[in-house]
Amino acid sequence: MFDDLRRRYVDLAQPRLGSEVVYATDDFFADKARLISPEPPVFIPGKYDDNGKWMDGWESRRKRVAGHDWCVVKLGAPGEVAGFEVDTRHFTGNYPPGAQLEVCRSDEIVPDEDAAWTVVTHRLDLKGDDRAWFPIDHREPVTHVRLHIYPDGGVARLRVWGRVLPDWTKVKSGKAVDLLAVENGGRGIIANDEHYGAVANLTAPGRGVNMGDGWETRRRREPGHDWAVLELGAFGRIEEVTVDTAHFKGNYPDRCSIQASRRAHGSPEEIAQQAQAWPVLLPEVKLSADHVHVFRDELAELGPLKFVRLNIYPDGGVSRLRVVGKLAT
Structure with a gap:
């Protein structure tokens, strides 16, 4: 289930998009910021701080008065939310038995009660040391998510799965932009191998911070080559492609090529099958560590495009893929 979510959507609450936990009623035991940390939660036996056992997530103190705890996540980019992943891993005797989620659209850092919060889930039953997916049907762009826990306790991670909805009206006519950037709605769809790094990293902001912050496949021991299929945030005429192998030195691909298409349909696996026959945008070229x-000059003129397939020969790691072009009118 969670792999399917990762293929179809992006985590709108990821910090590298600019998302942050801007408010919590209480985070006595575990800092609210850890609720959206990109890494999987960990448990470290014997690790304590001044307030008690260190936990990798957001955890409030035991409530001795009426009410419940809640926190607010400000998304780094407006998006359409498809569902939530509530992760209570490593919280066993201290998880909240209930939760509920609301969303809103606001220009405020911490929206108040006048912000037209919309309840998008019923009261959810949570389990300890668990990961649960809760789909919603809410088609309006949102900027904030509010997580209520009943009455108190700890949640390791909150993932807000959905699609970034960039405001293309703010892009000047004729201006070239990175159509594949996650902040512009780009996303990784599927790769044949993600042993060391996820295809989603290819669209992330900035340069990779290390080898783990890229897409890397295992060492290929059989004929063939590795590949990844990605979707642009909008139709565009591609003018420039950047393949960044930052931090990949003894494990960068020897060569790469790119195919592209205006259309694709179906499941990630079906799109991957279609991609094998897409026309070539960038012919096979040599790469360096x-x-x-x-x-630029190497790119074929294929008209407006929406999907690309990055082929690497035979295997290895790429930190970022940039696909710069102008919006198709």
Whole structure:
């Protein structure tokens, strides 16, 4: 289930998009900021701080008065939410038995009760040391999520799965933008191998911070090559492609090529099958270690495009893929 979510959506609450936990009624035992940490939660036996056992998530103190605890996540980019993942891993005797989620659209950092909060889930039953997915049907763009826990306790992670909805009216006519950037609605769909790094990292902001912050496959021991399929945030005429192998030195791909298409449909697996026959945007080119490769003149004119397939030969790691172009009118 969770792998399918990762293929179909992006986590709108990820900090590298600019998302942050801006308010919590109480985070005595565990800092609210850890609720949206990108890494999987961990448990460290014997680790304590001044307030008690250190836990990897958001945890409030035991409530001795009426009421319940809640926190607010400000999304780094407006998006359409498809559902939530509430992760209570490692919280066993201290998880909240109930939760509920609301969303709103606001220009405020911490929206108040006048912000037209919309309840998008019923009262949820949670289990300890568990991961649960709660789909919703809410088609309006949102900027904030409010997580209520009843009455108190700890949640390791909150993932807000959905699609970024960029405001293209703010892009000047004729201006080239990175159509594949996650903040512009780009996303990774599927890769044949993600042994060391996720395809979603290819669309992330900035340069990779280390080898783990990229897409890397295992060492190939059989014929063939590795590939990844990605979707642009909007139809565009591609003018420039950047393949960044930052931090990949003894494990960068020897070569790469890119195919592209205007249309694709079906499941991630079906799109991957279609991608094998897409026309070539960038013919096979040589790559170097830990280097920013920029391609312009090498690109074929294929008209407006929405999908790309990055082929790497035979295997290895790529930190970022940038696909710069102008919106198709």
